[in-house]
Amino acid sequence: MKKLSLLELDRPDVEQFKKSDKNQIIVVLDNVRSALNVGSFFRTCDGFAVETLYLTGITGCPPNREIQKTAIGATESVSWEYRENIVDAVTEIKAAGYEVWGVEQTNQSVMLDRIEMSDQKIALVFGNEVDGLSEEILPMLDGCIEIPQFGTKHSLNVAVCGGIVLWEMIRKRK
Amino acid sequence: MKKLSLLELDRPDVEQFKKSDKNQIIVVLDNVRSALNVGSFFRTCDGFAVETLYLTGITGCPPNREIQKTAIGATESVSWEYRENIVDAVTEIKAAGYEVWGVEQTNQSVMLDRIEMSDQKIALVFGNEVDGLSEEILPMLDGCIEIPQFGTKHSLNVAVCGGIVLWEMIRKRK
Numbered sequence: 546m547k548k549l550s551l552l553e554l555d556r557p558d559v560e561q562f563k564k565s566d567k568n569q570i571i572v573v574l575d576n577v578r579s580a581l582n583v584g585s586f587f588r589t590c591d592g593f594a595v596e597t598l599y600l601t602g603i604t605g606c607p608p609n610r611e612i613q614k615t616a617i618g619a620t621e622s623v624s625w626e627y628r629e630n631i632v633d634a635v636t637e638i639k640a641a642g643y644e645v646w647g648v649e650q651t652n653q654s655v656m657l658d659r660i661e662m663s664d665q666k667i668a669l670v671f672g673n674e675v676d677g678l679s680e681e682i683l684p685m686l687d688g689c690i691e692i693p694q695f696g697t698k699h700s701l702n703v704a705v706c707g708g709i710v711l712w713e714m715i716r717k718r719k
Numbered sequence: 720m721k722k723l724s725l726l727e728l729d730r731p732d733v734e735q736f737k738k739s740d741k742n743q744i745i746v747v748l749d750n751v752r753s754a755l756n757v758g759s760f761f762r763t764c765d766g767f768a769v770e771t772l773y774l775t776g777i778t779g780c781p782p783n784r785e786i787q788k789t790a791i792g793a794t795e796s797v798s799w800e801y802r803e804n805i806v807d808a809v810t811e812i813k814a815a816g817y818e819v820w821g822v823e824q825t826n827q828s829v830m831l832d833r834i835e836m837s838d839q840k841i842a843l844v845f846g847n848e849v850d851g852l853s854e855e856i857l858p859m860l861d862g863c864i865e866i867p868q869f870g871t872k873h874s875l876n877v878a879v880c881g882g883i884v885l886w887e888m889i890r891k892r893k
Contacts, residue, residue, distance in 0.1 A: 547826045548823060557869075565869075585878075592868040593868070680722075684720070694730075698762055712883040713886070716831075
């Protein structure tokens with residue numbers, strides 16, 4: 546068994562990636578406080594060929610040294626947008642034909658392993674590390690997704706959570 | 720739709736969690752440099768009720784301020800061990816009846832969506848953020864798992880990668 550180099554992995558370069566077909570998935574980070582988490586999302590959105598990453602509210606934007614620490618260049622490849630207001634962002638995304646799902650523990654959330662997703666255009670909204678999603682967008686959502694958990698803590702780290710939910714979407718599209 | 724509080728989520732407390740049945744999954748962090756990543760793994764191992772988290776080589780251990788920043792208390796609930804030498808750790812884990820799989824891009828890796836896992840005892844080894852797994856353990860492994868990726872970067876953040884692979888194991892056991 547031999548580890549593969551970056552060359553052997555044959556990844557696209559930034560220009561090739563920008564021109565390539567993406568998964569019709571939008572990620573929205575709503576008031577995410579930690580720039581390290583934002584950078585980590587950039588890297589995950591690169592890896593899973595996400596259409597666009599929306600940053601809203603207090604979520605930091607590139608160029609930003611902390612984002613760069615964890616994005617390691619993925620801010621160059623991933624297409625991103627900033628909107629001050631999450632309601633405006635969700636309205637715009639819905640108008641473009643995307644279903645919009647929050648990732649949040651609510652009284653109506655569907656567990657991730659029971660989500661039925663096929664090839665529809667979907668946007669996933671992730672909220673603040675402590676407070677979760679903004680209350681005002683809950684009525685606008687097509688639903689919420691929850692990751693089943695068995696531990697003592699309220700939730701997983703938001704960037705880890707993002708990786709898991711995106712993987713599940715990608716896996717179902719493959 | 721209404722967000723759920725920690726109380727409504729009805730999570731176990733640390734004592735209840737320690738006594739509860741775990742998933743027969745061990746996580747091994749081999750030379751993970753960033754204590755923030757280590758802390759994030761603690762939180763994920765709590766959420767997915769992992770049996771034991773092994774920390775080996777240069778991987779930092781609690782008590783550690785940076786680990787605590789991202790573990791947010793999960794160092795109290797998750798059972799963990801330190802071994803200086805990864806070969807000793809893998810030998811010990813194999814002797815306890817666990818299959819040991821690396822998470823690494825190799826010429827023989829199996830893609831995560833094609834992994835056949837049922838209820839066997841399994842250990843997952845994650846390596847250094849830059850250099851990946853230690854070369855000397857490659858011949859000791861039952862196999863390697865790779866997360867399919869479509870972007871410009873070599874790989875995902877190791878803590879994000881951990882969340883994804885653990886979720887896939889948990890999903891298949893449910």
